Amino acid sequence: MSVPSPWFDPDDDRMSRAAWSRMTEPDDLGAARLVTRYGAGPALGLVLSGGDRTVGVEDRWRARVAGLDPRRDLATLDRFRGRLIVPGDPEWPSLLDSLGERRPFCLWARGAARLSDAARRAAAIVGARASTEYGEHTARELAFGCAERGISVVSGAAYGIDAAAHLGALACGGPTVAVLACGVDRPYPRGNVDLIERIADEGLVVSEVPPGSAPTRNRFVHRNRLIAALAAATVIVEAGWRSGASITAKEADALGRCLGAVPGPVTSAASAGCHRLLRDGAICVTTAAEVAELVDPIGSAAVQQPPLVRALHDDLPEVDLRVLDALPLRQPRPSTSLAAVAGLDLPTLAASLGRLELLGLAVRTPRGWRRSPTSG
Amino acid sequence: MSVPSPWFDPDDDRMSRAAWSRMTEPDDLGAARLVTRYGAGPALGLVLSGGDRTVGVEDRWRARVAGLDPRRDLATLDRFRGRLIVPGDPEWPSLLDSLGERRPFCLWARGAARLSDAARRAAAIVGARASTEYGEHTARELAFGCAERGISVVSGAAYGIDAAAHLGALACGGPTVAVLACGVDRPYPRGNVDLIERIADEGLVVSEVPPGSAPTRNRFVHRNRLIAALAAATVIVEAGWRSGASITAKEADALGRCLGAVPGPVTSAASAGCHRLLRDGAICVTTAAEVAELVDPIGSAAVQQPPLVRALHDDLPEVDLRVLDALPLRQPRPSTSLAAVAGLDLPTLAASLGRLELLGLAVRTPRGWRRSPTSG
Numbered sequence: 199m200s201v202p203s204p205w206f207d208p209d210d211d212r213m214s215r216a217a218w219s220r221m222t223e224p225d226d227l228g229a230a231r232l233v234t235r236y237g238a239g240p241a242l243g244l245v246l247s248g249g250d251r252t253v254g255v256e257d258r259w260r261a262r263v264a265g266l267d268p269r270r271d272l273a274t275l276d277r278f279r280g281r282l283i284v285p286g287d288p289e290w291p292s293l294l295d296s297l298g299e300r301r302p303f304c305l306w307a308r309g310a311a312r313l314s315d316a317a318r319r320a321a322a323i324v325g326a327r328a329s330t331e332y333g334e335h336t337a338r339e340l341a342f343g344c345a346e347r348g349i350s351v352v353s354g355a356a357y358g359i360d361a362a363a364h365l366g367a368l369a370c371g372g373p374t375v376a377v378l379a380c381g382v383d384r385p386y387p388r389g390n391v392d393l394i395e396r397i398a399d400e401g402l403v404v405s406e407v408p409p410g411s412a413p414t415r416n417r418f419v420h421r422n423r424l425i426a427a428l429a430a431a432t433v434i435v436e437a438g439w440r441s442g443a444s445i446t447a448k449e450a451d452a453l454g455r456c457l458g459a460v461p462g463p464v465t466s467a468a469s470a471g472c473h474r475l476l477r478d479g480a481i482c483v484t485t486a487a488e489v490a491e492l493v494d495p496i497g498s499a500a501v502q503q504p505p506l507v508r509a510l511h512d513d514l515p516e517v518d519l520r521v522l523d524a525l526p527l528r529q530p531r532p533s534t535s536l537a538a539v540a541g542l543d544l545p546t547l548a549a550s551l552g553r554l555e556l557l558g559l560a561v562r563t564p565r566g567w568r569r570s571p572t573s574g
Numbered sequence: 575m576s577v578p579s580p581w582f583d584p585d586d587d588r589m590s591r592a593a594w595s596r597m598t599e600p601d602d603l604g605a606a607r608l609v610t611r612y613g614a615g616p617a618l619g620l621v622l623s624g625g626d627r628t629v630g631v632e633d634r635w636r637a638r639v640a641g642l643d644p645r646r647d648l649a650t651l652d653r654f655r656g657r658l659i660v661p662g663d664p665e666w667p668s669l670l671d672s673l674g675e676r677r678p679f680c681l682w683a684r685g686a687a688r689l690s691d692a693a694r695r696a697a698a699i700v701g702a703r704a705s706t707e708y709g710e711h712t713a714r715e716l717a718f719g720c721a722e723r724g725i726s727v728v729s730g731a732a733y734g735i736d737a738a739a740h741l742g743a744l745a746c747g748g749p750t751v752a753v754l755a756c757g758v759d760r761p762y763p764r765g766n767v768d769l770i771e772r773i774a775d776e777g778l779v780v781s782e783v784p785p786g787s788a789p790t791r792n793r794f795v796h797r798n799r800l801i802a803a804l805a806a807a808t809v810i811v812e813a814g815w816r817s818g819a820s821i822t823a824k825e826a827d828a829l830g831r832c833l834g835a836v837p838g839p840v841t842s843a844a845s846a847g848c849h850r851l852l853r854d855g856a857i858c859v860t861t862a863a864e865v866a867e868l869v870d871p872i873g874s875a876a877v878q879q880p881p882l883v884r885a886l887h888d889d890l891p892e893v894d895l896r897v898l899d900a901l902p903l904r905q906p907r908p909s910t911s912l913a914a915v916a917g918l919d920l921p922t923l924a925a926s927l928g929r930l931e932l933l934g935l936a937v938r939t940p941r942g943w944r945r946s947p948t949s950g
Contacts (some may be wrong), residue, residue: 332839332841335841336840336841460840461837461838461839461840461845461849461852461858462837462838462839462840463708463837463838463839464712464836464837464838464860464861465708465711465712469837470860473837473858473860476837476852476858477857477858477864479939479940481853482837482849482852482853482858484840484846484849485840488853533928533931533938544928544929544931544932545925545928545929545932546925546928547928548924548925548927548928548931549921549922549924549925549928551924552909552920552921552922552923552924552925553920553921555909555920555924556920556921562909563855564855564940564941565940
């Protein structure tokens, strides 16, 4: 069965990605693989021409092929002075590519800020909707301090901690990015419409689902991977024992991003999730300065590293010099990531780290390894 | 210059240790070395007979030789129904031996509890004198829960967190040990006299300084090493940024004991020290059950370890089997300690841990390494 598609042009990557965004639900790995293999346009052509499983076309997409017309969605976006951001655009943040097959097809965006700029130095500050005054106060303070330091605040525009984080950034005139689980033309939750409109004016509101889309449970779950991916560090301010914020925390951790958690009274159920994260290795965060430490790019270590170091360690074996070069000065890096940077297998890396530790040049921390402060 | 000493008997180790305790200040390494080399009695003989630096006798001890008569101190102790506990006594807790040269000569003790029993499964719960109601409430709850689980609570009988911890344990009828920086016959602080007398009735009050001694700053500082040494885990409940509790924390860490810190509001100065400890790798503790996890002896891992494990990993190299055997099942162990247990140098250990990590048999945690839950 083939559907007539007057708008369809296999060479129009942007239009095709808009169509994929409409046709699929977030995190559809089958769709991602098809688009990766053939390109968004040709892959869409396979679906429109009635292709079947033998070419990788899934039945679940067919239900949305009938009325499919991305021109309508783009026109809606236009009415809201929005824009579609797709991979390859100068505004596309390369951080999203770290999602691999889970990378969104595109982002529907409204707002004055440039997404790639905002993501260059960003902290995700998220937490429970059922927050306390303490949590909201802390989220606001941390976000304000981030904005003061030129760090964008990414969050989900939900009630509670998310809203407090956006407000804190806005209060300082800093850029803030709201990642929605619904269309950018229909802000949710309704009680935060004014806040979201203000973010669309002064910051950026983005979503991977097209205009008009309702926020479903599934979309909320997968939205969290975008929040984690867009920021160098994710900080959880308050979270119950089972909480949406803990999904964002897991995503951040899985992506190798820094994960911080704000402590609170042990008597507060709203902090139970944060304390669990702290027990699982998240970094204890109490001030905006500590958030900034998590955000500062790993590469900044190289800038601060005095040129003398290499000379001082001339008699180290070559492999240890490579590991030393790969060790960040400040923000610790996990072994797996170090192995990748140094281009070594884990046992070789581990042996080298052991030697460097003995020499006082490497320091093991809860979040991985870094150079010893005295090594430079 | 020789002083007549009618009480002196070089073969009386107990009396000689009482004399050393009176003659020196805590943590006198010179005295410890002399006693280790010659034994307490003969070393004391060297001092009494006017020995000099050539035999290791330090001038600083002479000031107290003149009136030295340990029989008086022992008589005072007797009046308080106390006893002197010395190394070699069945009641001497072997945990204190991990202090090495910093081990006290003896402990002056009052109370019904047996020190070796109390120390067998103990948690030190300590913190700020300038505590908040939140901190005191939490200390009481944790101590009560420890007592419920048969875990002794060791603390310093100070105002604030220490007192709350002792009270929590007493409320549950559990054993609690107060380690004083002054003589056990002159409780300090005065406001806690009733509490300390109650501990002397139902638990145990100990000190390394003889009866009548005043609590000096120096004695407070070194007293903290005894608190840390007597417990398998130290938990800091509230502590300011610079705090005596952080000395106890450092001692616990240096002794390879588990270190926990209780989080609190980031807005509370009384929790700032705890949050710093959490950032430095202390384990976040929020419940008595979590304290118990820290206390449960490392050896308990072996008990829970199914006998199949070794068979399953028969084809591992011998060195990896040794490391696997040394890995605790629950409570992580730092590399330096693992190297000691497995009898390997750090690089060899690190390489082996790398292989075991790759195989999914070892897990790196903020506090060191443990077996993977799936490895058994």
